[in-house]
């Protein structure tokens with residue numbers, strides 16, 4: 001056991017994958033000698049050679065398109081997009097080829113590749129460096145979408161993603177890169193790919209969340225517990241495939257649900273989750289499913305991000321509105337009347 | 339940081355610059371011309387084979403266009419007039435090479451040996467490309483412009499890194515060279531020295547938009563120069579020249595000397611697709627003028643004069659072409675709808691629980707309809 005950061009866990013996962021399978025390649029912008037702007041690929045070129053981990057020219061569509069061709073040619077590319085908003089030039093390649101190749105070849109051309117994207121905010125980043133872009137990918141059939149919330153999951157989910165026969169968009173919550181956990185990766189405790197996990201048990205309400213919002217949910221549950229309220233926290237881990245079973249089982253048990261995401265709320269992943277919960281758990285629900293999300297604004301500047309990011313208070317406020325005393329939630333009525 | 343000397347720059351540019359005029363072996367009237375140094379005429383056997391393939395290709399093309407009128411194809415982009423390019427692209431590649439075609443390149447696929455019905459699978463309105471790309475080393479025909487060019491570089495890199503000798507060839511149109519992916523591909527290939535050939539069929543139009551509104555480059559071949567890609571331009575309606583230049587390009591790539599860009603000056607004789615009305619944007623006189631540059635007529639005259647092609651040969655080729663067309667008609671006339679339940683099967687290697695649910699839902703709908 002050692003104290004490991006999420007950044008180190010990701011680096012170890014890449015190392016172990018490079019060692020385990022010679023088809024694995026790592027490439028992108030500044031991932032070579034520099035080790036990536038977040039140092040996730042630190043030392044890989046030194047230790048595995050320029051052939052296995054290398055810098056490309058600056059062009060995101062080019063990087064992803066190159067990975068498509070190399071995956072067709074028998075490799076397992078793991079590419080890095082430097083930041084969330086800088087992956088947008090690659091979107092055509094991702095939506096039209098990465099996601100569709102297997103389907104449009106009737107299963108003959110599979111693309112086992114991973115697109116790693118440092119994403120979301122909370123690190124005081126300037127514009128274009130803090131986007132929560134998960135909905136774009138999750139909305140695209142043919143992509144698996146992953147976002148780890150713990151150090152251990154960062155390691156195992158990345159290993160799973162690299163071994164997966166399908167393309168995976170691997171979203172790394174930037175603000176958790178320096179989070180720590182005492183762990184080693186000798187034995188796996190993490191659930192299988194595609195399964196959510198109950199991070200904390202509670203019987204009064206379920207908080208469903210993922211990636212950067214998991215620590216927020218856990219903290220909220222801690223505070224609520226002091227007030228005698230038991231909040232269960234479900235960490236989705238993979239947005240696609242989506243684990244309806246674990247989510248529904250929890251909500252049926254607690255009868256109440258708040259979905260938490262850092263991304264802007266409108267048409268987001270949280271909306272999908274709320275709809276699914278409501279479709280599956282209607283008769284178990286004692287209150288409407290509520291969402292706590294970022295506002296529908298472009299990501300704010302560093303000094304104002306605290307106002308935007310869903311924090312513990314906003315989560316607890318939502319929990320309070322879950323009609324524990326049979327008091328109807330009138331917030332939307334009031335807003336509508338204004 | 340030292341800058342490159344003018345002399346070194348000039349020498350380095352020489353490595354990349356295309357010829358001042360398109361490389362040509364045969365004039366429009368079929369008479370031989372003196373090609374620039376460095377290019378060899380293909381041997382007669384190859385030219386004879388190219389002629390045969392062009393006759394078959396053109397017949398395939400007219401048959402496919404006819405099938406759209408009968409509703410057997412959803413859409414067909416004809417390559418009539420571009421047969422020299424289509425056939426040469428297929429003939430210069432070996433079995434272990436890869437081709438990355440566009441929607442316009444069905445004739446090249448047929449020449450590469452893909453079953454004609456499979457070639458038309460997407461165009462008949464199916465959801466998949468029909469053939470097995472891995473088996474025949476032809477990527478699915480690509481519609482999002484220029485995106486396939488980057489894949490070709492990736493495949494070329496894969497082959498190079500595995501120590502294989504294969505070359506990847508990307509086909510692209512004149513309009514496609516305006517897209518960012520084309521430029522990214524050229525740059526990547528040059529930096530990595532990838533064994534890839536970029537083959538631009540400049541047929542003068544991108545749907546309705548003429549070349550002059552597409553690019554102000556001296557010719558599209560010059561787009562390679564800034565990236566350090568060896569570039570050449572060729573008369574795209576001279577099959578002898580296209581074969582010769584593409585052979586040099588493929589050899590260059592295979593020898594590890596990096597990427598090669600070839601621009602073929604040709605012309606799209608038909609409308610963009612059967613659904614397009616070309617009279618809205620170009621004169622009949624212009625099309626008429628290009629009829630004189632027909633690549634089949636040109637090769638026929640040239641080969642007859644060299645006694646490589648006889649009346650009997652031509653008769654045999656035409657008869658083969660009719661058989662191909664008849665076979666295609668017969669097989670395309672078998673109604674084909676596809677199984678809607680299969681739509682769920684190849685989204686992922688294993689369907690997600692949600693896809694399984696949706697598949698069952700659709701299956702239940704069908705069962706209910708049958709009852």
Ligand SMILES: Cc1ncc(C[n+]2csc(CCOP(=O)(O)OP(=O)(O)O)c2C)c(N)n1
Nearest residue numbers: 442481482483511512513514541543544545
């Ligand atoms: C990214 C993208 N934008 C637009 C289109 C629509 N489109 C299809 S073909 C075409 C013209 C392409 O012209 P060119 O590259 O010259 O090829 P040609 O059709 O002449 O063979 C356009 C605009 C497309 N397929 N992909």
Ligand SMILES: [Mg+2]
Nearest residue numbers: 511512543544
């Ligand atoms: Mg064109």
